[in-house]
Amino acid sequence: MFPQKSILLVVPEHVGFPSIIKKNLEYIGFEVLLFTTTSADKFRYKSVSQRIHNFWRKTFLRDRNFKRKLIIEHTENDLLNKLHGIRKVDYALFIRMDLFPLEFVKLAKTKCTKLVGYQWDGLDRYAEIKQYIPLIDRFFVFDSKDLGVNSTLPTTNFYFDCLKPTPPVSKNAVYYIGSYFEERIDMIGDLNTKLAALNTNRNIKIASNRKRIIQLISSKGLTPISDIETYEENLKNVFNANILIDIQNPVHKGLSFRIFEGIGYEKKVITTNPDIIHYDFYHPNNFLVWNGQSTQELASFIKLPYHVLEDNIKRKYSFTNWIAYMLDMPIDYIPISLPR
Secondary structure: OOEEEEEEEEOOOOOOHHHHHHHHHOOOOEEEEEEOOOOOOOOOOOOOOHHHHHHHHHHHHOOOOOHHHHHHHHHHHHHHHHHOOOOOOOEEEEEEEHHHHHHHHHHHOOOOOEEEEEOOOOOOHHHHHHHOHHHOEEEEOOOHHHHHOOEEOOOOOEEEOOOOOOOOOOOEEEEEEEEHHHHHHHHHHHHHHHHHEEEEEEEEEEEEOOOHHHHHHOOOOOEOOOOOOOOOHHHHHHOOEEEEEOOOOOOOOOOOHHHHHHHHHHEEEEEEHHHHHHOOOOOOOOOOEEOOOOOOHHHHHHHHHOOOOOOOHHHHHHHHHHHHHHHHHOOOOOOOOOOO
């Protein structure tokens, strides 16, 4: 679809996201030059004192950025050396640009015709991103409140249309995976108990390496795992489910990938994000905004048939349309907006 177009793809390493984005870009015809950085869980401190200093800053100063700065410093020379060696490309797409050195972004701008950035986190959470925005030709956010910042454009996440889902093997199978958060565990446990009462096939996994937390997870009838799976491994479980569970990160209103997996792979979604009702794809058969409803109300939602979306709505949130809109390519794409 996009033959003979080249793109510099710059994405932080997180559960294999860079590789699946690269795969979808290549699927639609792009030549992809991929740059990633060390994932936070694989980063190793140079010394015990550096680790203690990070803990002190995060705990007592609420500074979430010290470790981020260490990771950037660790990878800066390698990134710059690699980028110096490439030819000029048509486009550059940065996701979470603030996780890459500013000098690297400036050099990338000289290597492409159009530089595009996407912040799939709230702008206030990582305020350093604001110093990067003036460098970017098109800069996108997924939380409507961030559209008040100059030079921002609206977008959402997307589903990968290079993958073809397989039919679920059982009826009413429910799937969730996520890291352990204290404020979420009781709510997930309550939902799991109600799903169990309805004899649903549940695959609800919570990641933690702490023995006490693993015992707590198990006590609530949930499945503890030591590591979050790669995104492609996760999608195998998505394909094998009829209903997905989505837990909103309270620091922003942006919609998670789980919502768009529901759209692209025709899954119903139980979500804690109330803003879902304001989007053009919302249908009460497909999305239940969870606020602790009764077992009977949950049963009523499960019994509803999936409402098949119009082709244009489904296409709008595909990766292929998303990338054409983000890059403002000279083809017929559907613009993506956010409810205000």
